[in-house]
Amino acid sequence: MSVNKVILVGNVGKDPEVRHLDSGIAVANFPLATSESYKAKNGERVTTTEWHNIVLWRGLAEVAEKYVTKGRQLYIEGRIRTRSWDDKEGNKRYTTEIYGDQMQMLGTKADNQGGGASQDQAQNAVQAAQASSPAASQPQVQEPDAEDDLPF
Numbered sequence: 001m002s003v004n005k006v007i008l009v010g011n012v013g014k015d016p017e018v019r020h021l022d023s024g025i026a027v028a029n030f031p032l033a034t035s036e037s038y039k040a041k042n043g044e045r046v047t048t049t050e051w052h053n054i055v056l057w058r059g060l061a062e063v064a065e066k067y068v069t070k071g072r073q074l075y076i077e078g079r080i081r082t083r084s085w086d087d088k089e090g091n092k093r094y095t096t097e098i099y100g101d102q103m104q105m106l107g108t109k110a111d112n113q114g115g116g117a118s119q120d121q122a123q124n125a126v127q128a129a130q131a132s133s134p135a136a137s138q139p140q141v142q143e144p145d146a147e148d149d150l151p152f
Helices: 058-067 119-131
Strands: 006-012 017-020 026-039 045-057 073-086 092-105
Touching (some): 017 058, 026 058, 045 073, 058 119
Parallel strands (some): 045 092
Antiparallel strands (some): 017 026
């Protein structure tokens, strides 16, 4: 068994780019920045930022199109994927992306003023999209009964 799970909390680097495939499926792409700070040996505070390429599909992509904007703080849960392709010169190129299965908008209602929709409306849309996503309908692993005999 293996696990491919990523949890990120960060800020959106630019408004999502959303496109619709021929089949009508929505796909959203946007960068998410995560930062960490530490104190260097000389006592100076140092902050490093890591950029993550986020990909959302179907309902979550549509929610991102309506509610996610540059600077917004998000919680993203998903899995890491690396794609490769050949560029125009024939060189092999790679990109690593986070395919989001779950998203939560963070921050307060005041953070979202002027954005049109309320925090509650946005979060309700996220929950509806996640409930209808294929990942939500996958069978869940059942936990063993407490009554089962353990082999040790």
